Amino acid sequence: MRPIILALPKGRILEEAAEIFARAGHDLSVVFGDSRRLVHEAGQLRVLVLRNSDVPTYVAHGAADAGVVGSDVLDEEGRELYEPLDLGIGRCRMIVAERADQRFDDRAQSHLRIATKYPRTTRAYLDRKGIxxxxxxxxxxxxxxxxxxxxxxxVDITQTGETLRQNGLVEIDTIAQVSARLVVNPARLKLDGDRLGALIDALERALAR
Amino acid sequence: MRPIILALPKGRILEEAAEIFARAGHDLSVVFGDSRRLVHEAGQLRVLVLRNSDVPTYVAHGAADAGVVGSDVLDEEGRELYEPLDLGIGRCRMIVAERADQRFDDRAQSHLRIATKYPRTTRAYLDRKGIxxxxxxxxxxxxxxxxxxxxxxxVDITQTGETLRQNGLVEIDTIAQVSARLVVNPARLKLDGDRLGALIDALERALAR
Known part of the structure; x- marks a missing residue:
């Protein structure tokens, strides 16, 4: 039988997700063996270790059945994915910041430029605020x-605010609370509902404990 | 006097570019001191060390006067920048590849999907070829x-083809030869033509030696 294919993002979320999957009965420790290896066989699961922004792409195209990815990336990518669980890991905030020593005056009508990795999220925020x-x-x-x-x-994500402080920046608004979500390809869920449903249930029970 | 602000990409091109700048009389060795530091004062130059895809953005907006960046990134970003010199470093090729054990049949009219970091370049290539x-x-x-x-x-860049071979992929077409270019902000060149012109001339002489 084809394994369930799971897309996980490199980095901190990978470790925290592996801990939740272990509690749900899926030992993913093999992914920490060889950092150059991107495909790992872990029992019933095949794990792809990807850049976080590529996780929704793999799940949306069905090259992965399910994935774990931050809500910041999900909101930015805007894919149609089933999102059954908030895993409560990878918590951070999407914020707006500016220089502490050079505050921008909204009323001065000067030209405001905002740099970000999240152009869609930023544009939606600006539209909501009328900026x-x-x-x-x-x-x-x-x-x-x-x-x-x-x-x-x-506009960027921050966890402790330390990088902002070190660069002389201050937060002026919070756009969203961010955490990692389990996402599932809707068509794969219909075709393979028993196994994917069992995985979702096991993760949900692990989170409730 | 304000220094000339130079945007350089992290990685291999940074080292090769520093070698050319040294021959042109600009010692950039300070950039190799602290890898977390992104802004360095190097004599008449202030050096920003950026992701390669951010170099054209900084130069286009005038936050850097000049920059060094691969022609792959320049072609993809499509910015209006003055491009006076091919530095002849960071050479690689933009290629099309597929699985050696699962060749795609162009005549079978099946659905072709191409993954890439270069969607604009890929789209332009497909349009040219009528694919x-x-x-x-x-x-x-x-x-x-x-x-x-x-x-x-x-569609990706490759230098030796080794990563492709290791992943069981074969090249089927070459889209472009890639090398790093000196780019200059056109407005900054008009405003500060003496100093930027002298920098361009010094680099050109260094390349000719």
Whole structure:
């Protein structure tokens, strides 16, 4: 029988997710053996270790049956996925920040530029708030933007706020609370409901304990 | 006087670019001191060390006067930048590949899916060739796509072809030869033509030696 294919993101969420899967009876420790290896056989599960933004892509296309990914990435990607469980791991906040020593005056009508890895989320936030701004998409080191004059503000995730403080930035708004979710391909759930349903139930019981 | 602000990409091109700048009279060795530091003062230059896809963004917005970045990223980003020099470093090829053990038959009219980090470049290539395909954007580990059934082909850069071979993939077409370019913000070049012109000239002489 084909294994259930599970897409997990590299990094901190991988370790925390493996701990929950272990409590649900699925030992994923094999994924921590060889960090260059991206496909691992773990009993009934085949685990793909991916960049977090690629997890929804694999699940949406059915190349993975299920996956674990932060709600920040899910909201940004906007895929039609079944999202049965909040795993309560990878908690952080999506925030707006600016320089502590150079506050942007909303009333001055000057041109506001916001750098982010999350252009769709940022655009939706600006529309909700009625703020006019240019959104500049970056792929890394967002906190460098205001320091180099690229932008006045950033939208990014933060856990402790430490990176923001080290770069002389202050939070001015919170857009969303972020945590990692279990996502499932809706078509695969219909075709293989018994096994995927059992996995979801086992994870739900593990979380309740 | 404000330093000339130079955006360089992390990784292999950073080292090769520093070697060319050294021959042009600009010692950038300070950038190799602390890998967490992203802003470095190197004589007349201030160096920002960025993700490669962020280099055109910083130069286009004038947060950097000039930058070094691969032609793969430049072609994909499609920014209006002055591109005075091919530095001849970071050489690789943009290729199309598929599984050696599962060749895709163009004539079979089946649905072709191509995974890539370069969706614009891939779309332009497909349009030129008159190929109908779905383009799936990934952010990492593109070579995993065909192995997991996500896609039939990939478009990616390769230097030696070793990663492709290790993953059982074969090249079926070359889209472009890639190398790193010096890019300059056109408005900054007009405003600060003497200093930026001198930098370009010094780099050109270093390359000619």
């Amino acid at each position: 006019t701004a240019e959104v500049i998409e970056l792929s890394g080191a967002i906190e460098l933007g205001p320091l180099t004059g690229l932008c006045e503000r950033i | 109908t395909a779905e383009v799936i954007e990934l952010s990492g580990a593109i070579e995993l796509g065909p192995l997991t059934g996500l896609c039939e082909r990939i």
